[in-house]
Amino acid sequence: MQKVKIGYRWLLCLCLLCASQTQAQTTYPAPSSMSIEDAYQLGDLLVDQYKIKQGQPYLKYAADKGNAKAALAYSRSLSTNVMVLGPQEHEYAVKAAKLGNEDAMLTLSLNKNIFGDREEFRIELLKISKEKAEQSNADAMRKLSLLYLDTSDELDWLRKSAEYGNAKAQYELGRTYEVGEGWFFIPGNREKEVKRLYKASAEQGNFRGMEGYASILFKEGNKKEAFDIWTKMANTGDAFSTIYLAGQYLHTIPEISYPEKDEVLGAAYSKIYLDSMGTDKEHDLYDIYKEQYLEAMSHLSDAQKKQVNDFAKEFLSKHTVRVLR
Template sequence: MKIKAFFTVFLLMIMAGCVWAEKLTPAQEIAKSHGITLYNQYKDGEPYLRIAAVAGDREAQYYLAEDLRHTARYMTAEAEKWYTAAANQGDYYAMYQLSGKGSDLCNVMGNCPAGTKTAGEWLLQGRETAKALADKGDAEAMYVLHFLTNKDEWLEKSVAAGYPKAQWYLATMYREGKGFFIFPGRRSDRIKELFKGSAEGGYPPAMLEYAGILRSEGNRDEGWRWIKKGAEAGNAAIFSDYAYSYSDAENRWGTPVDYVKSYGLMSLLLELNGGGGMQVFVEGELPRIARHLTSEEIEEAKKIGVDWKAAHPPLSFFPDKLGF
């Protein structure tokens, strides 16, 4: 009877998906990738993320929990379940989210789901997990440790280690007045240095910031180069500026008008389907651009859009993984 019971449980685990699965199947990988793409476009990736999460993928479990929490606007029982699954596999982002559950809306409402650990215990485990990696030189762990400890030294260490997200974040903090600089001009110089380092490290949101600084200094050509790089990286905000500029003769980058290219690229923004409030902007601009085109040119523009999509990553708003 014990053997029969064992195989019954084993079969149920296979059907449900083992939470410690080591490798996803190709179909599960595709579902996970598509789910994260949708999440990054502020659209519902839950059905796809669930496929990989049930199969035991730690990252998918985290993003599924994020999707569920954002949809409900508080820590639901199911969101906590998936955060916990990810945290039990060593995900310090999930530990960070679980460490704040005591102050969430559900605590005020008195309906927080019971967990295996308290928020304080998750906070301690998150610190220990991230620090063990930070001590080995993991710059991303240093960045998250800054939020787990509220100690600026970890942010500074992450910046020194060259983590692009940390460089971008510290630059935004300095721009908002954080920190002390003896010479007034040194603050703006440091902000530029940080955005430049982050942009060169491949972080698209910093590319937009750095491009703006270059333009304000009169270096439009170099600024435009970074706008192009940001668009090629899939940053939706930069991409919309890039695509729009080709249809505006007085655009701020001095780019020559190319209505065909502008129409083809702007059309890709329709795929965001309203995510991030882009739909109204695009639906207003496309008819204006189309008035400058023949039917043949519109067909040519559509091909430009198809070719761009095939050669570049999906558009993304690059939401913060910490889910602020």
């Protein structure tokens, strides 16, 4: 009996491997045959799906043709050290910044830029952001908080940005309070403010805010409401949320008690992730998810396997799965 099970799982693994190889061999048009915007969009998608080597030529093509977003995306795709910009990473961030991309200017204004032009970009972005902040631009306020990192102005600008409705700032301020920064003299007020900020961020669709708010709800015992938030995130095509649902349904951690174990749904969400994502990043995690998928599939009947395949096919006909944060 054990021999049959091993053979069966080997067959499943072979089928999945073939599917993965087919996916890896997917061919796309040459970048030069596409519009600049289409090349950028395809490259950005492939990188977000951890098919980084496939996506980079499209981003580079669009960047070299003057697309600022592509230049920054290409720069980020080259990152190998979160603490320091590499030479080509810096080159394309500069290209994006000179094309007017303020996010690229911000990248070049931070300490990880060791190429001698950090202050040049910081001064320029400070001027732009202060002018916009005076016009109540919440994103500019958030940029100012980052430009004033580790100074007394950092938290002030972050608070202002959150007050003016910036979803990222609302999450970041909530997280800042959650880890103990800021003063709250009345017991319980810190927790209330963290929850309020996460909820405000979540209501605008910010995934980190949604995660934070869902975690609080779950701890409070509102497990269904919390799980509904995770499901909503997965239904936008967010890769992390998709594999999170898979793990929850498969009870990959013994402590999981909600939702009830459902290997069909767990395998289906696993398949959605595995069929969508590449392995140029987080390869080890991909292998773990694949093993969990194979284990779940080995427990299912033919009818249940069909349910898995049908669910995944239907989902992927409506959603494009990628990293969305």
